[in-house]
Amino acid sequence: MKWIELQIQTSNEAVEAVSNILIESGSQGVAIEDRQDFLNNPDDGFGEIWALDEADFSKEGVIIKAYFPDTLFLPELVPNIKLRIEELKTFGLNIAPNNIKVDEVAEENWATAWKKYYHPLQVTRFLTVVPSWEEYDLKHSDERVIRLDPGLAFGTGTHPTTILSLQALETYIRGDETILDVGTGSGVLSIASKALGAKHVHAYDLDDVAVKAAVENIELNEYAKDIIVKANDLLKGVTIEADIVVANILAEIIIPLIPEAFDVLKPGGLFLTSGIIEDKKELILSEQRKQGFTIVQVQQMKDWCSIVAQKPLAEDE
Numbered sequence: 221m222k223w224i225e226l227q228i229q230t231s232n233e234a235v236e237a238v239s240n241i242l243i244e245s246g247s248q249g250v251a252i253e254d255r256q257d258f259l260n261n262p263d264d265g266f267g268e269i270w271a272l273d274e275a276d277f278s279k280e281g282v283i284i285k286a287y288f289p290d291t292l293f294l295p296e297l298v299p300n301i302k303l304r305i306e307e308l309k310t311f312g313l314n315i316a317p318n319n320i321k322v323d324e325v326a327e328e329n330w331a332t333a334w335k336k337y338y339h340p341l342q343v344t345r346f347l348t349v350v351p352s353w354e355e356y357d358l359k360h361s362d363e364r365v366i367r368l369d370p371g372l373a374f375g376t377g378t379h380p381t382t383i384l385s386l387q388a389l390e391t392y393i394r395g396d397e398t399i400l401d402v403g404t405g406s407g408v409l410s411i412a413s414k415a416l417g418a419k420h421v422h423a424y425d426l427d428d429v430a431v432k433a434a435v436e437n438i439e440l441n442e443y444a445k446d447i448i449v450k451a452n453d454l455l456k457g458v459t460i461e462a463d464i465v466v467a468n469i470l471a472e473i474i475i476p477l478i479p480e481a482f483d484v485l486k487p488g489g490l491f492l493t494s495g496i497i498e499d500k501k502e503l504i505l506s507e508q509r510k511q512g513f514t515i516v517q518v519q520q521m522k523d524w525c526s527i528v529a530q531k532p533l534a535e536d537e
């Protein structure tokens with residue numbers, strides 16, 4: 221059987237959204253070529269990401285490579301993929317240069333074609349993301365390893381929005397918390413929560429493909445196997461009292477989540493949000509304050525922001 225490689229050249233800010241569209245459209249694996257990650261890697265302190273050289277990277281935008289079995293009829297899929305990517309503009313995402321290229325990949329090459337892009341990555345002081353196929357020895361006794369199959373869904377630990385989320389979880393988890401992960405994607409934030417000592421973790425995603433991917437990634441991590449994963453529209457219908465709600469999703473989707481998160485959080489509970497492009501930061505801060513949240517911390521990496529907000533200890537404060 222042959223495989224089809226679909227290459228999409230887009231902006232850094234659209235990477236996770238475009239990757240998700242490709243996975244939902246039937247891609248069996250996604251690789252991301254970001255020249256900026258390569259250039260920054262020697263000094264970023266997060267370990268080796270790329271086993272490539274600078275010539276492998278485009279000087280304009282980011283290239284996402286998605287792999288589809290040739291049993292899928294791409295002439296039907298590609299127009300729909302293009303349409304969904306165009307719709308990302310309505311969320312304020314820049315998708316330029318938005319070039320698409322299609323190539324065939326031989327059976328013997330496809331399975332390793334995208335794996336060369338992923339290697340163990342230390343994303344925070346204590347958390348290291350390790351691809352499922354890699355051998356890895358702990359570098360220190362406090363290190364916690366998150367094993368992932370990056371081909372299953374977007375959110376592999378390398379994107380700034382994911383790193384910001386993981387840093388926030390590491391900072392604020394003290395142990396034994398109940399955590400709700402909204403828009404779980406690959407499940408990486410839920411798995412990290414368990415690795416850091418959370419007691420109960422519930423992961424939600426509207427997309428059934430993401431739910432399946434999260435379950436499969438959770439199975440790779442013995443300590444995380446009691447995470448409960450469900451398909452759900454944000455926190456609609458959820459009545460679990462949470463110590464922390466974490467969401468790495470687009471700003472426009474965070475807005476309707478704000479009152480839902482406020483309702484389920486215990487007094488003093490934390491709302492950790494990421495996936496916020498810099499231009500949308502003030503909007504999200506304003507909406508959270510209107511809801512009654514107190515802003516605890518705002519962090520930024522490249523063009524992306526994360527916000528830690530707290531529900532007051534007493535609602536009348």
